[in-house]
Amino acid sequence: DVNQNILSIFYNSI
């Protein structure tokens, strides 16, 4: 398993 970039998750959720 790998950690994700938190910014990409925030931007994808907008």
Add this chain to the structure above:
Amino acid sequence: MFEAKLQQGGLLKKILESVKDLVVDGLWDCDGAAITLQGMDSSHVALVEMLLRAEAFEHYRCDRNVTLGMNHNHLSKILKCANNDDIVILKAADQNPDSCSLILESKNGEKTSDFVVSLVRIDTDQLGIPETEYSAHVKMSSGEFQRICRDLSQFGDAVQITCSKQDVKFSSSGETGKANITLTHSATVDKEEESVTVDLKEPVDLTFALRFLNLFTKATPISDTVTLSLSQEAPLVVEYKIGDSGHIRYFLAPKIQE
């Protein structure tokens, strides 16, 4: 002019302890209503946001919005000189200050120490964190959450958090085997700080790095309870209330299969 006087310096010490191992340099934004801090860890997996409203302070004055780029290791050195019941006063000029003054006063007024901390340049702005509808909220004892994260770290690097019906299950596995800890929604509430509340809209099943969760639990002394907010498509939120006058929220991106 920015000036904020905190009666219990211990609170600022606890806040700093809860962020300094995650974020080296943080933006402390001060306006007429509150101080907010935001910062990310160096790998951009986790983000911390702290809010401390003006009412938390005995005296609070902020004529113009000011941003203080704080190196948390430097600030920590100063606050190590403070006793928990010392009064702490923060002062800064309100136009592009390059330093911030901290004054520590003993409770009996017989000792005063003053320090100047150099501010650092931080080239990022604070992020707008999107409003999110979470599938599950779990409220529990902060000490219990700390214990679970610490205990599971013996078994693996990651924790799988599964919420279903009225249970929340924390699981970790590694070379030694597998560990599962399940908490069930409290049937009766004698002491709110010891009870478990699971508020579930949809089941969730997510995996997170324990290294970050263990850093988040440095905020345990700030609140008796912690709230975890989970959604399949969003970062985990781990929130500690600072009395009625603010919060520390940690956001953590879930792990995904390689």
